[in-house]
Amino acid sequence: MAEHKHAQTIRRYFAACNEGDYDKLVSCFTPDAVHYFPAGLPDVPWRSADTIARKWVWCVENLGSQWTIDKILVSHDSDEAVIEWTHWKSKLGTALRGDEWYIFDRDSGLISEIRAFYASPADKNVAINELVDFDYAGRGYHLEPQSRGDQA
Template structure:
């Protein structure tokens, strides 16, 4: 099941794969909104988010640590995220996505993948393992796969606009 960002995923998703995808999309919405309570609600209390080497304090262990990390990124780096592709297993217990992380305050873009593991009833994320498309090179404004046609494949080329109250 692959969708591009912006496709509607009803709250009443009925298949396990649809519930997994809906939970991932809810998580990204909470990230973009810097919604700490919403982020915590997406995870089991003992959830773990793993990252490639180089991120201080990684891995992030606990729903609260994950929420605090992403809220900090939004407030400090101007972070915004888009989901490019989603593939969820038929049983809904695992999924993989491609994403783009827009760091608008520091003029950087990072692309990568994440592997998700969900609890039994697919209401919370237990674990995320992040993989970057390329090693982070601070000299490059956009970190992505060399020679990959992001525009031609329909990937986002600009960050989403923040919702302003």
């Protein structure tokens, strides 16, 4: 069975990241794509295919970044996928593991949004560890704990 088109796009995106290829990176995204990150990075979220591509090229050139995909799951009934990845930073001698949630544009099949989640310690300087500038309320996320009887 052939790999799902969204999984193919994610693999193409990671190959472009590892090559540090600006044009290939841009070709994976809608022009207005957004890449959300947890607190701690400067200038997040990254807004636009151009910005996302430039930032990853910088990481390859300056950090020796290379990425591996550890798992991919593609939704059977929506234009979404989730992956686990490892970001290897050879010039720093470190690595970071995490997950990303992908939203794909229905018409073009390109990535329109990525939400990154890190498998690392929480930032103790913020009250709520969450993605910077992500519209949790507008997307229907819980904004406070649910009472024991209301948990879903």
